[in-house]
Amino acid sequence: MSYKGRDVEVVQINNKESLVIACDSCGGIGKKERDVVKASPYIVGETTTRVALMELLAVNAIPKSITLTIASEPYPTGDEIIKGAKEELEASGYKNLPMAISTEKNIPTCQTALGITLIGLCNNASLRICTSKAEDEVYCLGRPLVGNEVLNVQASELITPKDIKALSSMEGIHDIIPVGSKGILGEIELLCKSNDYTFISEAEVSIDMNKSAGPSTCLIFTASKEVDLSSLRLKPLKIGKLTF
Incomplete structure (x- = not known):
């Protein structure tokens, strides 16, 4: 499996x-x-x-x-x-x-x-695998950085295991996926393939969704619409939603 x-x-x-x-x-x-x-x-x-x-x-x-x-x-x-x-x-x-x-x-x-x-x-x-649901919203936490970019930002700007623990403890959070060299869109394609869904992107997204995130400087997660994300250390960016 x-x-x-x-x-x-x-x-x-x-x-x-x-x-x-x-x-x-x-x-x-x-x-x-x-x-x-x-x-x-x-x-x-x-x-x-x-x-x-x-x-x-x-x-x-x-x-x-x-x-x-x-x-x-x-x-x-x-x-x-x-x-x-x-x-x-x-x-x-x-x-x-x-x-x-x-x-x-x-x-x-x-x-x-x-x-x-x-x-x-x-x-x-x-086990949190293929737990996303149709109409889930898709968010990015952190931003994709690679190479020297990782060394030139404050450590507080990077996601950490504690951020994943915080997400995992919240009701209504489904798949959580650290982003690597495939980039955000690459990870979303795998997510949709695993869940048999289609991704609909927001009209405007302020981050490069094709860029490598190097050592997982960001993650994507899916969540029910009613989830309150205000307690997260970093502000999540809504990038789209899932549908059949």
């Missing part, structure tokens, strides 16, 4: 629970010679962990374990990536999450690369 193109896989283990696996990768971002975007390894670990964690939380899974596959030397790059990952987990309420780590100890590298996998558990009845 997959999320039809998303970076999440669901494996039912019994009648009550499923394993949920989320992953993300990051390459060419760091402080090495051939890195295209110059950023600290700490930020690489922090943001890549955030992406996989948000994918997991978006479907209502509870994180149980994380792996870090670091294609760089243990020190200093590896240590800084691990520190960023651990502090992102702690900030999101998962301080003592079991962690498996591999670094490159045999070959010198000139470019930073990282793979993150998060494994969680979810009650089958609570």
Whole structure:
């Protein structure tokens, strides 16, 4: 049972629970010679962990374990990536999450690369997949940013796992989908395909819906018309609705 193109896989283990696996990768971002975007390894670990964690939380899974596959030397790059990952987990309420780590100890590298996998558990009845309904309104939270743009904004402008937790706690919120390199429209197309709906866009939308959102700097969600969204930390932007 997959999320039809998303970076999440669901494996039912019994009648009550499923394993949920989320992953993300990051390459060419760091402080090495051939890195295209110059950023600290700490930020690489922090943001890549955030992406996989948000994918997991978006479907209502509870994180149980994380792996870090670091294609760089243990020190200093590896240590800084691990520190960023651990502090992102702690900030999101998962301080003592079991962690498996591999670094490159045999070959010198000139470019930073990282793979993150998060494994969680979810009650089958609570799994938030294909839960949208006809006439749901579609919103964007945050805005799509990529590359150096991510480094040039305040951290408070980026969505976080806490934002997903806040959405998940609200009645009338249905699908929650962190946006990645497919862009907002790409994610909406997958959403409609999974739910067998059609998306009708607002006449004017103030964000680029084709642009990559890099390390999931925004998300889309579907909601019933009567939902009060005023308590959210960031102001959501209505971008359309679903219909048959």
